[in-house]
Amino acid sequence: MTRRIMHIDLDAFFVSVEQVLKPELRGKPVVVGGKPDRRGVVAAASYEARAYGVHSAMPLLTASRLCPQAIFIEGNYKRYQQASAKFMAILGDFSPYLEPMGID
Numbered sequence: 256m257t258r259r260i261m262h263i264d265l266d267a268f269f270v271s272v273e274q275v276l277k278p279e280l281r282g283k284p285v286v287v288g289g290k291p292d293r294r295g296v297v298a299a300a301s302y303e304a305r306a307y308g309v310h311s312a313m314p315l316l317t318a319s320r321l322c323p324q325a326i327f328i329e330g331n332y333k334r335y336q337q338a339s340a341k342f343m344a345i346l347g348d349f350s351p352y353l354e355p356m357g358i359d
Contacts, residue, residue, distance in 0.1 A: 265342070268359035269299035272338045273328055284309070284325040291319030291327050298330050335359075 265271065269287040274280045284304035289295040297318050300309040307322035318325065339358045346353055 263346070265359040267299050267301055268339075269330060269335055270301045272335055274301075275338075276334075280326060284322050286315070286318050286322070286325045286327050287330050288318075289315055289327065289329055291315045300325075332358075 270280075270285050273285065273287060280301075282303065283301070284307065285301040286297050286304050286309060287300075288298040293315065295315045297309060297311050297313045297315060299311060300318070304318070304322050304325050307325075309318045309322050309325065315327065319327070335358055339355075343353060343355060
Protein backbone atom coordinates (compact mmCIF):
# COMPACT_ATOMS: atom_id res chain seq x y z
CA MET A 256 0.00 0.00 0.00
CA THR A 257 1.24 3.48 -0.86
CA ARG A 258 1.92 5.75 2.09
CA ARG A 259 0.05 9.06 2.03
CA ILE A 260 0.49 12.02 4.32
CA MET A 261 -2.16 14.70 4.68
CA HIS A 262 -2.04 18.01 6.49
CA ILE A 263 -5.48 19.18 7.60
CA ASP A 264 -6.07 22.61 9.08
CA LEU A 265 -9.57 23.78 9.92
CA ASP A 266 -9.43 27.47 9.05
CA ALA A 267 -11.34 29.83 11.37
CA PHE A 268 -12.14 26.77 13.49
CA PHE A 269 -13.24 28.61 16.64
CA VAL A 270 -15.58 30.83 14.61
CA SER A 271 -16.93 27.82 12.73
CA VAL A 272 -17.78 26.06 16.00
CA GLU A 273 -19.60 29.17 17.22
CA GLN A 274 -21.52 29.42 13.94
CA VAL A 275 -22.66 25.79 14.17
CA LEU A 276 -24.02 26.45 17.65
CA LYS A 277 -25.45 29.87 16.75
CA PRO A 278 -26.53 29.83 13.09
CA GLU A 279 -27.50 33.51 13.29
CA LEU A 280 -23.75 34.29 13.24
CA ARG A 281 -23.29 32.83 9.76
CA GLY A 282 -22.44 35.37 7.10
CA LYS A 283 -21.52 38.01 9.67
CA PRO A 284 -18.18 39.41 10.80
CA VAL A 285 -17.36 37.40 13.93
CA VAL A 286 -14.28 37.66 16.12
CA VAL A 287 -13.45 35.09 18.80
CA GLY A 288 -11.12 36.24 21.54
CA GLY A 289 -12.99 38.51 23.89
CA LYS A 290 -14.55 41.91 24.20
CA PRO A 291 -12.83 44.77 22.36
CA ASP A 292 -12.78 46.98 25.46
CA ARG A 293 -10.50 44.50 27.23
CA ARG A 294 -6.91 43.57 26.61
CA GLY A 295 -6.46 40.55 24.42
CA VAL A 296 -5.97 39.33 20.90
CA VAL A 297 -8.07 37.79 18.16
CA ALA A 298 -8.05 33.98 18.39
CA ALA A 299 -10.05 33.56 15.17
CA ALA A 300 -11.91 35.75 12.70
CA SER A 301 -14.63 34.87 10.22
CA TYR A 302 -14.01 35.48 6.53
CA GLU A 303 -16.41 38.42 6.75
CA ALA A 304 -14.25 40.01 9.47
CA ARG A 305 -11.08 39.17 7.54
CA ALA A 306 -12.41 41.20 4.62
CA TYR A 307 -11.90 44.26 6.85
CA GLY A 308 -8.31 43.28 7.66
CA VAL A 309 -8.97 41.48 10.95
CA HIS A 310 -6.67 38.52 11.58
CA SER A 311 -5.50 36.18 14.33
CA ALA A 312 -3.14 37.58 16.98
CA MET A 313 -4.32 41.14 16.27
CA PRO A 314 -5.19 43.20 19.36
CA LEU A 315 -8.95 43.19 19.93
CA LEU A 316 -9.02 46.98 20.04
CA THR A 317 -7.42 47.15 16.59
CA ALA A 318 -9.91 44.60 15.28
CA SER A 319 -12.83 46.66 16.60
CA ARG A 320 -11.47 49.76 14.86
CA LEU A 321 -11.09 47.92 11.55
CA CYS A 322 -14.50 46.26 11.80
CA PRO A 323 -16.73 48.09 14.31
CA GLN A 324 -19.77 46.05 13.26
CA ALA A 325 -18.06 42.76 14.17
CA ILE A 326 -19.62 40.49 16.76
CA PHE A 327 -17.02 39.83 19.46
CA ILE A 328 -17.27 36.54 21.35
CA GLU A 329 -15.40 35.25 24.37
CA GLY A 330 -13.70 31.99 23.47
CA ASN A 331 -14.82 28.68 24.95
CA TYR A 332 -11.78 26.40 24.73
CA LYS A 333 -13.59 23.41 26.22
CA ARG A 334 -16.22 23.66 23.48
CA TYR A 335 -13.50 23.82 20.83
CA GLN A 336 -11.71 20.81 22.34
CA GLN A 337 -14.94 18.81 22.17
CA ALA A 338 -15.52 19.77 18.52
CA SER A 339 -11.91 18.90 17.70
CA ALA A 340 -12.26 15.49 19.38
CA LYS A 341 -15.36 14.78 17.27
CA PHE A 342 -13.50 15.71 14.10
CA MET A 343 -10.51 13.57 15.06
CA ALA A 344 -12.88 10.65 15.67
CA ILE A 345 -14.23 11.06 12.14
CA LEU A 346 -10.69 11.08 10.74
CA GLY A 347 -9.96 8.00 12.85
CA ASP A 348 -12.59 6.13 10.84
CA PHE A 349 -10.29 6.51 7.83
CA SER A 350 -6.91 5.92 9.43
CA PRO A 351 -5.62 4.88 12.83
CA TYR A 352 -2.44 6.88 12.22
CA LEU A 353 -3.19 10.44 13.31
CA GLU A 354 -0.74 12.98 14.65
CA PRO A 355 -2.65 16.02 15.91
CA MET A 356 -0.49 19.13 16.06
CA GLY A 357 -3.12 21.45 17.48
CA ILE A 358 -6.77 21.77 18.27
CA ASP A 359 -7.70 22.51 14.66
